[in-house]
Amino acid sequence: xxxxxxxxxxxxxxxxxxxxxxxxxxxxxxxxxxxxxxxxxxxxxxxxxxxxxxxxxxxxxxxxxxxxxxxxxxxxxxxxxxxxxxxxxxxxxxxxxxxxxxxxxxxxxxxxxxxx
Amino acid sequence: xxxxxxxxxxxxxxxxxxxxxxxxxxxxxxxxxxxxxxxxxxxxxxxxxxxxxxxxxxxxxxxxxxxxxxxxxxxxxxxxxxxxxxxxxxxxxxxxxxxxxxxxxxxxxxxx
Numbered sequence: 001x002x003x004x005x006x007x008x009x010x011x012x013x014x015x016x017x018x019x020x021x022x023x024x025x026x027x028x029x030x031x032x033x034x035x036x037x038x039x040x041x042x043x044x045x046x047x048x049x050x051x052x053x054x055x056x057x058x059x060x061x062x063x064x065x066x067x068x069x070x071x072x073x074x075x076x077x078x079x080x081x082x083x084x085x086x087x088x089x090x091x092x093x094x095x096x097x098x099x100x101x102x103x104x105x106x107x108x109x110x111x112x113x114x115x116x
Numbered sequence: 117x118x119x120x121x122x123x124x125x126x127x128x129x130x131x132x133x134x135x136x137x138x139x140x141x142x143x144x145x146x147x148x149x150x151x152x153x154x155x156x157x158x159x160x161x162x163x164x165x166x167x168x169x170x171x172x173x174x175x176x177x178x179x180x181x182x183x184x185x186x187x188x189x190x191x192x193x194x195x196x197x198x199x200x201x202x203x204x205x206x207x208x209x210x211x212x213x214x215x216x217x218x219x220x221x222x223x224x225x226x227x228x
Contacts, residue, residue: 004158009156032214034216036219041221042221042222043120043206043208043219043220043221043222044159044206044219045218045219046216046217089159091159093214096213096214102147102166102210102212102213102214103161103164103174103213104149104159104161104217105161105175106151106158106159106160107158108156108157108158109155109156109158109159
């Protein structure tokens with residue numbers, strides 16, 4: 001059972017384009033939604049994160065949009081660069097009050113390629 | 117900087133062998149996690165630990181066990197390796213349940 005569904009599986013854009021990666025979740029106990037970036041041969045690293053009381057968060061060229069009622073969130077990369085080529089994972093974290101507090105559930109991942 | 121170190125980058129083991137994957141973190145973090153990463157499936161949680169000698173099952177614990185005898189070290193054990201355990205294994209740690217998780221570089225395990 002995949003509690004966080006991510007799409008698309010792969011994405012190719014030209015330099016300067018705006019790739020968008022989408023995620024949907026089911027469990028309303030999630031209270032924190034991070035995005036991780038992974039380069040080949042490396043472990044994932046936190047890129048940006050949002051809490052459900054906010055509809056949008058920007059950090060540099062990266063923006064998360066969050067729709068609590070639809071249980072969906074997405075990552076937008078403005079003015080994408082070849083150096084942004086990586087695998088991106090969305091995730092959702094269980095809130096306090098249960099035995100799984102702090103546990104991250106990940107989406108399936110999106111392989112992004114930005115052509116020069 | 118937080119450093120999460122996994123003892124091996126690549127491992128090749130035979131079916132039926134007992135396999136140990138080691139992970140060490142240097143930031144005195146309370147929480148440690150083991151994930152496996154497979155194409156199209158993302159990262160799936162195998163086991164996690166909130167304290168020394170404490171462990172909890174994740175989403176896919178079957179065929180695995182863990183050990184946490186010291187705060188900085190979290191070991192994943194494949195009791196009898198099988199080919200379907202060929203995967204990338206990632207260790208992570210965080211200081212508390214609601215803070216950022218830091219990942220190691222991963223161990224690519226091949227079971228033949």
